[in-house]
Amino acid sequence: MKQIIIITGAGKGIGKAIALEFAQATVKHEGFEPVLILASRTISDLESVASECRSFEAAADIFPVDIADPAQIEHLVSTTLERYGTIDCLINNAGVGRFKPFTELTEEDFDYTIATNLKGTFFLTQRVFALMEKKRSGHIFFITSIAAETAFKSSSIYCMSKFGQKGLVEAIRLYAKTCNVRITNVMPGAVYTPMWGEVPDAMKSVMMRPEDISAPVVNAYFMPQRTSVEELVLRPVCGDINE
Template structure:
């Protein structure tokens, strides 16, 4: 039996939206376990700040600001990654946005922003990185979906539409790209305190409702979601593809 490991030494990982929240936690955890990292967000200063943190723990890091809803910007990021590292082993499609708003009031601009970042961005980042992985005959793509792609909530329709699309896209890409030895999986987190969820969680009533709906009676932690990503990125999960792991403290079971 082959020995498995969480040692990512020599592996190159791109994590979109990795300067804060879940993406930051994922970048730190993969780097601490040996991966060289491409740090991404739409803001260069934020990318450079996180990149410097990762360099201090001994990793090679590329800071690259790109809007994942703009295919040409993603293409430049992929090309620069290959130029710097020569390969791409892991892609975590984490960048995302959401709005909490009555469906009667959602504007076309708001709809387009959520769909373009949360769904279109995941597809084209996967496509461009996947082409590199196909040439390598190896690769690992992990899409960050959401509990909102599994169960329904009020006032989150654009976000839920995008995230449910990510879950089904994950299955389709897994089937299509398995012949290239590319695994494609997803993680669907429940509520975790991050800058994105802060507007909801800072309301005491909302916080009590959300924890009350969760069998474990608490919210998740960034590290707990990052650990699932690390598992999917590792050889411990090498017979898993097309899967979505729900990490929500059991809320979807109710």
């Protein structure tokens, strides 16, 4: 059975790992036919991920999209509907951050982070949830962060945006539980992704990897429809990394 799955931030890191995990699930789950709608800002990254997904015989469609732009959100959703008629799953993974001491953060840092993490996530989810509410089925994941509950000194705006995402999750869940839509909040700790930039080897050795997050996400998707995994919290064994 075909499942139309939108993954934002699909070109790198956790988003890429989730796409590949869904692609490989075609072997593990008989009859599962994912159509992976891969969205990200960099088309070369998307082309590479799509090629890997197709090697597992999963269908993949690419959309170079910046979700901070409402017009691009509308293009992503409307084109997906034109091509496939529905949306079964949304993985809200796209996220950005600027990491500096509180007194050094600028208005540009604020606008850059909030435009994607809050504005973009809100309006993409609003558009997709309306479709799922109408058909009374679907699953929306939010890849937030432990920074949605725990503050870090160098992450003032990022924490603010992630706390905000968690508030959105809780509000949407009030609607979702009345129309059979599943909502899952995924809160990873430190995962070694390009967002971290250069990382010392000692730190890298204790950080999680994107595939550590993607497997639980896809497993949550395959839970029986009567069951919703509401939260997934994943941390390195050593605990939080305060960088």
